[in-house]
Amino acid sequence: MSVSEAALEFPLLRGRRIRTRIGWALSIFAFLLVAAPLIDILLLVAVRGISAISIPLFTTVTNGISGGLLNAIVGTFVLSGGALIIGVPIGVGGGIYLSEFGSGSFGAIVRFLSDVLTGIPSIVLGYFSYITMIIGLGWQFSALAGAITLALMVVPYMARLTELSLRQVPLSLREAGYALGASERKVIFRIVLPPALPGVLTGALLALAISVGETAPLIYTAGWSNYVWNGKLTHEPIGYLTYVIWSFINQPFASAHALAFAAAFLVVLVVLVINITARTLLFARTA
Amino acid sequence: MRTSPFRIGLIGLAGIIPGMLVAVVLFLAIYSWPAIHFNGIGFLFRETWNLGNLYADPVTRRGVQVPIGAQYGILVFIVGTLATSAIALLIAVPVSLGVAIFLAEGAPPRLRPTLSLMVELLAVVPSVVYGLWGVAVLVPLIAHDIAPVLNSVLGFIPFFAGGSPTGFGLLSSSLVLTLMVVPIITATIYSALLQVPRPDKEAAYALGAMKFEVAVRAMLPMVRGSIVGAIILGLGRALGETMAVLMVSGGAINYLPGTITSPISTMASFIVSQLDSAEQDPTGMAVRSLAEIALVLFIITVIVNVIARLITRGLHVGLGSRA
Numbered sequence: 304m305s306v307s308e309a310a311l312e313f314p315l316l317r318g319r320r321i322r323t324r325i326g327w328a329l330s331i332f333a334f335l336l337v338a339a340p341l342i343d344i345l346l347l348v349a350v351r352g353i354s355a356i357s358i359p360l361f362t363t364v365t366n367g368i369s370g371g372l373l374n375a376i377v378g379t380f381v382l383s384g385g386a387l388i389i390g391v392p393i394g395v396g397g398g399i400y401l402s403e404f405g406s407g408s409f410g411a412i413v414r415f416l417s418d419v420l421t422g423i424p425s426i427v428l429g430y431f432s433y434i435t436m437i438i439g440l441g442w443q444f445s446a447l448a449g450a451i452t453l454a455l456m457v458v459p460y461m462a463r464l465t466e467l468s469l470r471q472v473p474l475s476l477r478e479a480g481y482a483l484g485a486s487e488r489k490v491i492f493r494i495v496l497p498p499a500l501p502g503v504l505t506g507a508l509l510a511l512a513i514s515v516g517e518t519a520p521l522i523y524t525a526g527w528s529n530y531v532w533n534g535k536l537t538h539e540p541i542g543y544l545t546y547v548i549w550s551f552i553n554q555p556f557a558s559a560h561a562l563a564f565a566a567a568f569l570v571v572l573v574v575l576v577i578n579i580t581a582r583t584l585l586f587a588r589t590a
Numbered sequence: 591m592r593t594s595p596f597r598i599g600l601i602g603l604a605g606i607i608p609g610m611l612v613a614v615v616l617f618l619a620i621y622s623w624p625a626i627h628f629n630g631i632g633f634l635f636r637e638t639w640n641l642g643n644l645y646a647d648p649v650t651r652r653g654v655q656v657p658i659g660a661q662y663g664i665l666v667f668i669v670g671t672l673a674t675s676a677i678a679l680l681i682a683v684p685v686s687l688g689v690a691i692f693l694a695e696g697a698p699p700r701l702r703p704t705l706s707l708m709v710e711l712l713a714v715v716p717s718v719v720y721g722l723w724g725v726a727v728l729v730p731l732i733a734h735d736i737a738p739v740l741n742s743v744l745g746f747i748p749f750f751a752g753g754s755p756t757g758f759g760l761l762s763s764s765l766v767l768t769l770m771v772v773p774i775i776t777a778t779i780y781s782a783l784l785q786v787p788r789p790d791k792e793a794a795y796a797l798g799a800m801k802f803e804v805a806v807r808a809m810l811p812m813v814r815g816s817i818v819g820a821i822i823l824g825l826g827r828a829l830g831e832t833m834a835v836l837m838v839s840g841g842a843i844n845y846l847p848g849t850i851t852s853p854i855s856t857m858a859s860f861i862v863s864q865l866d867s868a869e870q871d872p873t874g875m876a877v878r879s880l881a882e883i884a885l886v887l888f889i890i891t892v893i894v895n896v897i898a899r900l901i902t903r904g905l906h907v908g909l910g911s912r913a
Contacts, residue, residue, distance in 0.1 A: 319800065319803070320800070322802075323800045323801070323802040323803065326802040326806065327692075327696055327802055329688055330688040330689070330691045330692040330696055331692055331696065332688070333684070333685045333686075333687075333688025333689045333692065334688065334689050334692045334693075334705070336685055337685060337689055337708075337709060337712065337769070337772050337773075337776075338708055340712075340723070340769055341708060341711060341712050341715070343723070343727060344715060344719065344720070344723045347723060347726060347727060348719065348722070348723075351726075392603075393603050393606050396599070396600055396602075396603030396604065397600075397603045397604040397606065397607055399600055400597075400600040400601060400603065400604035401604060403600075404597060404600065404601075405604070409601075409604075410604075412608060413604045413605070413607050413608055415899060415903075416607055416608045416611050417607045418895070418899050419611065419892060419895045419896055419899060420607060420610065420611055422823070422826045422827070422830075422891055422892075422894070422895035422898075423611075423614070423830070423888060423891055423892070423895075424829070424830025424831070424832060424858050424887060424888075424891055425830075425832065426830070426832040426858045426861055426862060426884070426887075427614065427618075427830070427858075427884045427887055427888045427891070428614065430618070430861060430880070430881060430884040431613070431614045431617055431618060431884070433865075434617060434618070434621045434877075434881055435617050438621075438877075439617075455610055458606065458607060458610070459607060462604070462607060486594070486596075487594055487596055487597060488594070488596045512714065515716075516714075516715075516716030516717070516718070516719075517716070518716070518717065518718040518832075518833045519717070519832040519833050519858070519862060522862055522865075523862075523865050545716065545718045545833075548718045548719065548721075548722050549718050549721060549722075549833055549836070549837060552721075552722055552725050552726070552837070553725075553837075563722065564722075567718075567719050567722050570716060570718075570719065571715065571716070571719055574714055574715070574716060575711065575714075578710075578711065578714045579707070579711075582707060582710065
């Protein structure tokens with residue numbers, strides 16, 4: 304190669320080559336520095352989590368610091384499902400507005416503030432819910448308060464992802480619709496939304512992953528309960544998986560640790576499966 | 591044309607988003623108002639957080655009912671928040687630059703999607719799972735290996751000298767935050783690097799630059815603004831991170847960190863750890879003071895995020911018009 308021949312002749316060039324090598328080595332080292340903890344986290348949760356998985360884990364409720372996780376699994380489903388029921392319509396509606404009519408200053412403000420909202424710490428949103436719903440409305444720790452809090456976090460993501468996928472639908476389709484005399488609503492629901500639906504559903508899946516993994520905003524809105532949710536929306540605390548992780552790992556008992564790792568395994572499994580599916584789908588679509 | 595009811599409905603749904611932000615700041619401000627009035631500006635500069643005597647009759651001070659001896663100061667938590675975020679960024683920024691350069695220019699194109707997916711996955715691992723890993727792996731590692739090594743190598747600097755650390759504290763919190771911030775910074779820099787126009791790279795090659803030199807000397811300066819925006823975005827995340835820090839921080843109160851292994855609390859983690867005790871206060875002043883912390887945290891993170899978004903947004907426009 305000409306570069307290596309030149310390097311033999313010019314010491315200056317050799318110095319540059321060495322520096323380049325060191326630079327690449329450092330950048331690979333940086334990547335390993337980041338990849339190693341990720342792999343260690345996944346291995347730790349998989350190994351300790353799987354060894355704690357058993358049939359009774361899914362069929363019995365938590366009893367003090369032992370027992371199963373049925374109550375927490377049901378609770379996580381209820382809270383995340385509730386968050387989607389509340390958050391997805393608002394987020395999708397906001398996203399439709401941003402993509403179809405949001406070119407003005409109001410659209411710019413909404414777009415900007417929804418980006419800002421995603422950066423607000425979840426504990427601040429949780430405390431807002433605590434003072435409004437738990438103290439203000441007197442709901443006590445409850446499923447509805449928890450689900451609304453998670454919805455607050457999910458809405459801005461939904462809006463931006465919906466906007467993004469609607470914008471990929473060509474303008475000519477909309478023009479064709481309007482030229483045939485279709486109303487705004489018809490154009491959006493019959494022409495624009497169908498091809499964008501996979502993107503919107505991906506957004507909803509990612510929103511689900513966010514709500515399944517959240518902890519801080521739920522501690523003082525959903526509370527914790529050893530019993531399976533009884534269907535009451537307010538005045539009844541509800542358990543969830545992430546609570547088990549943070550609270551049980553601090554107990555000095557092996558049974559508590561086993562439950563914490565089992566809960567972590569279930570949460571990470573859901574979050575990873577959703578994210579990898581969503582990202583490979585998106586990648587396949589854009590590539 | 592008249593605005594259709596359908597479009598009014600959409601405007602209403604879109605309006606919920608700014609409405610939520612306004613509602614959060616409004617309700618936090620209204621609820622914490624008695625605390626703001628009682629605590630004054632010293633709230634930010636006092637070291638002592640003392641709920642007072644919750645069992646004696648409350649007294650009236652500055653026109654509000656508070657428990658005897660109650661004093662609310664959050665300097666310790668502000669310092670904890672700033673110190674963990676600063677150390678985390680100090681480590682995360684060079685690492686993120688390295689990872690972004692590796693992904694954008696160094697990695698074989700065939701592996702690139704897989705490798706960048708790995709970095710993205712770091713961002714989606716739930717905070718509480720980082721905390722779990724911190725308690726199970728990182729904290730023992732710091733207590734038995736990292737802290738003793740730091741002590742023997744850098745022990746002549748008081749900040750790195752430590753007796754027998756538990757592992758819970760400033761260093762473990764900062765390292766966990768580092769891991770959580772790196773994917774955010776990396777993703778922003780990486781996508782900016784991918785947008786560098788091909789002719790600009792070719793110009794650098796034509797001048798005889800090697801691949802790494804093109805990346806560092808030509809491409810990085812071009813995305814300077816994105817790097818700044820990415821760092822501020824990462825700062826916003828680090829300032830508000832709650833669960834992971836709560837689990838590995840050691841939860842210090844009324845105590846400023848002296849060394850890198852000192853236990854600490856951040857504003858966000860303190861809110862979670864203290865609400866139980868605060869609820870015991872019959873006057874409610876403790877819960878209102880916690881709301882004041884949430885308000886302070888809200889204002890800080892909004893400012894940080896607005897700056898970050900303005901920087902990265904302006905740049906996208908700039909790049910678009912250039913290309």
